[in-house]
Each structure stands twice: as C-alpha cells, then as structure tokens.
Amino acid sequence: MTLPSTPPLLQVQDLHVHLPTSAGQAHALRGLSFTLDKGQTLGVIGESGCGKSLTALAIMGLLPEGAQVTGSIRLNGQELLALKESELCRWRGARMAMVFQEPMTALNPLHTIAHQIAEPLRLHHGLDARAARARALQLLERVQLPRARERLDAYPHQLSGGQRQRVMISMALACAPDLLIADEPTTALDVTVQKEVLDLIGQLVREDGMGLLLISHDLGLMRDRVQQVMVMYGGGAVERATTEALFALPAHPYTRGLLAARPRLDGPRGARLSTIAGQVPPLHELAAGCAFAGRCPKAQSDCARQVPPWLAVGGDGVHQVRCPHWSLA
Amino acid sequence: MNAPALLEVRDLGRRFDLPRSVPWSRPEPLQALSGVSFSLQAGRSLGIVGESGSGKSTLARLVMALDRPTQGQVLFRGQNLHALAPTRLRELRADFQMVFQDPYGSLDPRQTVAQIVTEPLQVLPDRATGAPLSRAQLREHALQALADVGLRSADLDKYPHEFSGGQRQRIAIARALITRPALIVADEPVSALDVSVQAQVLNLMMDLQERLGLSYLFVSHDLAVVKLMCDDLLVLQSGRVVESGPTAEVLHAPGHPYTQALLAAVPGQEHH
Numbered sequence: 294m295t296l297p298s299t300p301p302l303l304q305v306q307d308l309h310v311h312l313p314t315s316a317g318q319a320h321a322l323r324g325l326s327f328t329l330d331k332g333q334t335l336g337v338i339g340e341s342g343c344g345k346s347l348t349a350l351a352i353m354g355l356l357p358e359g360a361q362v363t364g365s366i367r368l369n370g371q372e373l374l375a376l377k378e379s380e381l382c383r384w385r386g387a388r389m390a391m392v393f394q395e396p397m398t399a400l401n402p403l404h405t406i407a408h409q410i411a412e413p414l415r416l417h418h419g420l421d422a423r424a425a426r427a428r429a430l431q432l433l434e435r436v437q438l439p440r441a442r443e444r445l446d447a448y449p450h451q452l453s454g455g456q457r458q459r460v461m462i463s464m465a466l467a468c469a470p471d472l473l474i475a476d477e478p479t480t481a482l483d484v485t486v487q488k489e490v491l492d493l494i495g496q497l498v499r500e501d502g503m504g505l506l507l508i509s510h511d512l513g514l515m516r517d518r519v520q521q522v523m524v525m526y527g528g529g530a531v532e533r534a535t536t537e538a539l540f541a542l543p544a545h546p547y548t549r550g551l552l553a554a555r556p557r558l559d560g561p562r563g564a565r566l567s568t569i570a571g572q573v574p575p576l577h578e579l580a581a582g583c584a585f586a587g588r589c590p591k592a593q594s595d596c597a598r599q600v601p602p603w604l605a606v607g608g609d610g611v612h613q614v615r616c617p618h619w620s621l622a
Numbered sequence: 623m624n625a626p627a628l629l630e631v632r633d634l635g636r637r638f639d640l641p642r643s644v645p646w647s648r649p650e651p652l653q654a655l656s657g658v659s660f661s662l663q664a665g666r667s668l669g670i671v672g673e674s675g676s677g678k679s680t681l682a683r684l685v686m687a688l689d690r691p692t693q694g695q696v697l698f699r700g701q702n703l704h705a706l707a708p709t710r711l712r713e714l715r716a717d718f719q720m721v722f723q724d725p726y727g728s729l730d731p732r733q734t735v736a737q738i739v740t741e742p743l744q745v746l747p748d749r750a751t752g753a754p755l756s757r758a759q760l761r762e763h764a765l766q767a768l769a770d771v772g773l774r775s776a777d778l779d780k781y782p783h784e785f786s787g788g789q790r791q792r793i794a795i796a797r798a799l800i801t802r803p804a805l806i807v808a809d810e811p812v813s814a815l816d817v818s819v820q821a822q823v824l825n826l827m828m829d830l831q832e833r834l835g836l837s838y839l840f841v842s843h844d845l846a847v848v849k850l851m852c853d854d855l856l857v858l859q860s861g862r863v864v865e866s867g868p869t870a871e872v873l874h875a876p877g878h879p880y881t882q883a884l885l886a887a888v889p890g891q892e893h894h
Contacts, residue, residue: 340816341787454674483673484843484887491889510816513890554821556846558888562853562869563828566821572786573816 300370302504303329303352303472308364310344310351310528312576319576321347323528323584324364324600331471334498334505336515336536339525340551342573345508348525349474352506353391354381368472387417390465392494394477396457400449406433406460407445413467432463436493455486459493466497473498476508491518512551516540521611524548527584528576529600534612542621544606544614547585583616591618626700627661628804628837629685629718634658635693635861636680654680655861656693662854664804667831667838669852669869671845671884677861678841682809685839686720687711698805716746719798723810725790729782736778739764739797746801767796771826788819792826799830807839812847824850845888849873857881 310322322344329335337345350356352366354373366373368389373381393399401409410432411425420428426445433441436459449457458478465473475494479487495518498505507519515522515536522539524532524547532545543549550569571588580586586596596618604619606612635656639649655677662668672678683689685696687703696703698718703711719742722728729738740760748755755763765775771792782790791811798806811827812820824847830836842848848855848869855869857880865878876882 340818484889485673485883487889488887511889512817513888516890518889551817554818556821556824556844556850558846558849558873558885558891560846560850562850564850565825565828566850568821568825569818572788572819 300367301328302331302333302369303506304365304367305348305352306365306367308348308351308366309362310347310356311361312347312357313359314577316575316577320579321528321576322351323579325525325529327523327530327533329472329504329506331504332502333521334495334507334519336519336522337506337508337525338510338512338515338522338551340510340573342576343525344528345510345525346476347528349391349476349506349508352472352474353385353389354378355385383417386413386470387468388470389472389474390468390470392458392461392465392473392475392478394480396454396461396481397449399461400457402449405446405448406452410460410464410467413464417468428467429463432467433460435466435497436460436463438463453486454482455490458482458486458490462490462494462497466501469501470503472504472506474506474508477510478507479514480509480511487514512555524551527574527579529584530615531583531585532614532616534606535609538607538609538612542606542612544612544619544621545585545616546589546591546619550590591616591620593618627697628664628699629662629839630697630700631658631660631681631685631694632697633694634681634684634691634696636677636684636689637692653861655684655691658694658856658858658861658863660856660863660866662805662837662839664837665831665835666854667840667852669848669855670839670841670858671843671848671855672858673843673884675860676858678858679809680861681858682720682807682839682841686718686807687715712745716742716801717803718805718807719801719803721791721794721798721806721808721811724814725787725794726782726814728794729790731782734779734781735768735773735793736761736764738782738793739767739800742797742801763800764796767800770799770830771796786819787815788822791815791823795823795826795830799834802834803836805837805839807841809841810843811840813842813844820847827851845873845884857884 306326308322308325312319312321339345351362362374407426407429410429414420414425414428430441430445438444438456438459479490482490519536522534522536523530526547532548543552553567554569556566569588580597582597582599583601586592601615601617603613603615606614636654638652638654640652642649658681670678670681684691690704743755743760743763747753764778768777773792812823815823840851852869855872856863857865859880865872865881876885
C-alpha cells in the first residue's frame with residue numbers, strides 16, 4: 294500500500310522517445326509506464342533493440358542529442374523531464390546512479406581509481422581531496438575489492454573485468470542514491486564472477502534500501518535476483534509479473550517464446566530448440582498495434598491495428614499481460 | 623578404438639613471453655596451455671569449456687594451425703598439422719574451417735556475400751581437375767552454401783550490413799561449409815546473439831551436423847549450450863584440462879571443484 298502522500302520512488306508514465314535515424318524518425322519507446330517503490334527490485338528483460346537501455350538512459354537524462362521525449366518520469370515525485378541540465382546534474386549520481394555494461398569503456402583510462410570514485414563525492418558532497426580519498430577507500434572495501442588500499446592509485450587497465458565492475462558499483466554508490474540502475478552489469482564477465490557481482494549488488498541494495506532497476510537480455514539471470522520482472526518488446530512493456538509468476542506462468546506469446554528458446558542444463562543432447570519465427574524488426578518498421586504481431590503464433594487480424602490493453606493474469610494484482618490472446622498453454 | 627580419430631591432440635602446450643618490465647630483464651613466461659590431450663571422432667562434437675584466460679581460444683587457434691604450439695602435436699586425419707609443408711597445409715585447410723564469435727567483426731564490410739563465402743575456395747583448385755575454379759563454378763558453390771544455411775540466392779550480392787546478427791552468423795557458417803569440411807571449430811558462435819536468434823543458429827548447426835556428418839569443436843562458456851551441442855566435454859582451467867568425459871555424465875556428477883563452481887554459477891536454474 295502506498296499512501297497518496299508518499300509518491301513511488303520512480304514513476305514512469307506514458308513515456309515516448311523518438312530518435313532521429315538515417316532511416317527517418319524512429320519511435321523507440323512507445324508509451325511505457327511502470328512504477329518502482331523504495332526497496333523494490335524490478336528486472337527489465339528483452340532482446341536487443343526492444344528499448345531496455347533507452348529506458349535507462351531516458352531516466353538518467355542521458356539520451357542522445359536530438360531525441361524527443363514526451364510523457365513523465367518522476368523520481369520521489371519530482372518530474373525529471375522538467376529539469377534543466379544543470380539541475381539534472383545535481384540529481385544524477387546523488388539521487389540516481391547507473392552501472393553500465395562495459396566497465397572498461399565506462400571508466401576513464403587516464404585517471405586513477407581513487408580520482409574517479411572521488412569525483413561525485415567532491416561534486417555532490419563538497420568533500421575535500423583528503424576526505425574524498427578516505428571515503429573512496431571505504432567504498433572500495435564495501436564492494437569487497439581485494440587489496441583496496443593499493444588499488445586506490447591503480448588505473449583501470451591494471452584491474453580485471455570483475456574488479457573494474459566493483460569499482461563502477463562503488464562509484465554508483467558513492468553518494469548513496471535512492472535509485473540504482475544496472476544495465477547488463479555482468480554481461481562482459483565470466484559466470485563465476487557474474488554471480489559474485491550480482492550477489493554484491495543484491496546485498497548492497499538490501500542494506501541501503503535502494504530501488505533497483507536491473508536490465509538484462511538474460512531471462513535466467515532474473516531468477517533469484519529481482520522481485521518483479523517487466524518484459525519489453527518493440528519499445529513497450531508486454532508483460533509484468535512477480536519473478537516467480539513469470540517463470541511459472543508466462544502468459545505473453547513473446548515471453549513464452551523466449552523461455553522456450555533457451556537451452557536447458559537438464560535438456561537432452563541434440564533436441565531442437567523451439568524458436569520464434571523471424572527477427573526483431575527495426576524500430577522504424579514497427580506496426581501500429583502490437584509490435585510482436587508480425588512474429589506471433591497467436592496473432593489475429595486485429596493485433597497489428599491497435600495496441601492491446603493490459604489484462605490481469607491470475608489474481609495477485611501484479612501479473613498483467615498486454616495481449617488479448619494470451620494463454621498459459 | 624580402431625577407427626583413427628579425425629582430430630587428435632597430444633600433450634599440446636603454448637607458452638607466451640610477456641612484455642619485459644625492464645629492458646634487461648628476462649621476459650616473464652605465460653603458460654597459456656599445457657599438456658592438453660584429446661581425440662575427436664568424425665561426426666561427433668566436443669565442447670571446450672572454461673572462463674576467460676582458461677586457454678579455450680588458444681587451443682582453438684592451435685587446432686586451426688593459426689598459431690604454433692611450443693609443445694605437443696595436433697594430428698588431423700593422422701597428419702601433424704604443424705609439421706606440414708605450407709602448400710600441403712593450405713590444401714588440407716579445406717577440411718577444417720572456423721566460425722568466430724562476433725558476426726560483426728568477422729565479415730569484411732566491403733565485400734559482397736558472394737565474395738565472403740567463396741573466399742576459402744579461391745585458393746583451392748578444383749578437386750577433380752586441379753584447375754582453378756571458374757567464376758560460374760564459384761557462384762554455384764556459393765548458392766549451395768547459402769541454401770545450406772537457409773539464406774536465399776538473392777542474398778549473394780548484398781553486403782554484411784544488410785543482415786541481422788543471426789543472418790551474419792549464417793553467412794559465416796556458409797563460408798565455413800563451402801569447402802565441405804569434416805571439422806568445424808566454432809569459437810563461441812552464438813554468444814553474441816539474442817536468445818531467439820541463438821536458438822535458430824543452434825538448430826541449424828545441429829541439422830548440418832546430421833546432414834553432412836560434421837564434427838564440431840565447440841568452444842563455449844555456456845554449459846547449457848554445450849549440453850545441447852556436444853557429446854563430450856573438456857573443462858579447461860588455467861590452460862590445463864581439469865575434467866573431461868561424456869557431457870551428460872560430467873554435468874550430472876562433476877568431479878572437479880572448478881566444474882562444480884561453473885555449474886553452480888549458471889544463472890536461473892530451477893532448484894529442486
């Protein structure tokens with residue numbers, strides 16, 4: 294229950310993003326709405342080009358030049374789309390922070406680790422160099438970077454991928470943000486390191502009561518990591534559910550197709566995988582109605598004409614699907 | 623085992639010299655691979671599993687004779703690849719081909735699909751006559767290879783950027799198939815692809831194996847993919863084989879702590 298006086302941590306309403314491309318204007322986010330409460334964890338899944346990362350960039354105010362945004366993004370009730378860039382700079386890092394996929398390119402190769410972690414502390418908290426360095430050490434110890442004190446003066450290339458991602462996380466946490474967005478934080482990492490980093494993010498989010506938006510193309514990764522999952526396709530959400538319900542009772546034909554296409558550790562050698570016909574269409578070629586209609590085994594003539602409304606699945610009040618032809622079989 | 627193995631790797635090792643920290647110091651050696659032995663029969667698949675730095679790609683490059691070992695041998699149909707004369711090796715290359723991980727980086731953007739897939743044939747004479755292949759013959763082979771991977775003849779004159787990631791990987795597979803090889807070394811062939819596209823490419827690779835009797839040396843970090851694609855499995859850690867055997871058995875009851883750790887780290891497993 295949320296009282297009317299306390300707005301949700303993050304409230305995205307009818308968010309549209311148009312991007313200029315060589316093939317014309319692309320309607321890249323098409324009326325996306327969702328909320329995330331304080332202390333909640335929400336996973337966003339979907340294949341490349343479905344708008345996951347764009348959603349993150351829109352929230353952070355980091356969309357590419359020329360992007361047109363309409364709708365509403367509220368953080369703690371504050372409309373972010375109404376903020377000037379200078380005001381947004383005070384929110385970014387301090388109230389909301391992001392961990393990117395590729396820690397090698399997201400870190401500056403010319404600055405030491407200490408310098409990079411200290412930057413948001415000096416900017417947002419006005420710490421002097423000494424205090425910022427001391428705080429940086431605390432942060433590196435908190436993300437369990439081995440030999441943290443020696444690593445303060447190291448450069449990014451001297452660290453492994455997993456260590457660099459720990460540094461990225463410590464930078465994101467430096468100013469104790471309310472919202473943490475992690476966009477494919479472990480895609481570039483080995484499985485054993487991936488597990489450690491996800492464990493770490495989960496632990497820090499619980500300790501600090503942050504809201505977490507975890508973005509991944511890997512459905513399996515969401516299990517055990519987030520409370521709820523939103524499935525995106527073609528710039529919009531097509532299904533939202535608790536993680537448990539999504540794996541037990543996937544309803545949207547796209548979600549069902551994704552789950553069935555994954556090879557399984559307990560599957561037999563040589564059995565053909567079930568596939569989704571066709572491929573993700575380019576953004577500027579999406580149908581007016583359901584974006585998945587062109588590949589959907591259940592599509593009817595009405596699907597491509599209008600975007601279907603949200604329908605409830607089961608009675609838990611969370612599980613919803615945007616498909617009139619959904620079924621659990 | 624009476625049948626001679628298609629591929630036999632004996633005590634294979636590769637040492638690299640790291641850059642010197644100071645000019646007069648002795649270069650620090652890095653043993654990327656040591657003492658690796660296995661054999662692969664025709665028509666079978668062997669999975670090579672391990673994390674970055676385990677030596678997976680070094681092993682693939684040595685098997686492809688793209689690099690020379692500092693120890694041991696690679697025998698293809700009984701012939702030591704690294705002892706062959708260059709012309710003989712070039713002829714033999716028709717029998718083993720490679721598919722790389724990144725379908726964006728492995729196709730030349732300035733070449734048409736026809737040029738890309740026929741490249742392996744351009745250095746090979748016709749098997750029957752010994753004469754170089756004519757343009758018409760090359761095009762015919764290219765059409766056949768495209769048909770094998772489910773692409774259309776109209777795609778021959780297009781450029782890589784006109785294709786999606788999954789289609790590009792099909793082009794890369796067509797290029798590998800055009801010489802009718804017995805062995806394909808595939809280095810993480812689907813890890814850059816989305817789940818739904820990955821399923822299409824894996825199905826294609828299984829169909830081709832059945833139809834053409836191919837053997838795969840399948841390098842992957844994804845144990846579920848290896849379970850699907852490979853009869854046998856080799857687990858590498860720090861350049862050494864720590865466990866090997868039939869895939870189903872190894873994954874059902876992993877004996878080495880490293881294999882157990884890899885299995886435990888696979889995300890999203892059902893817990894029974």
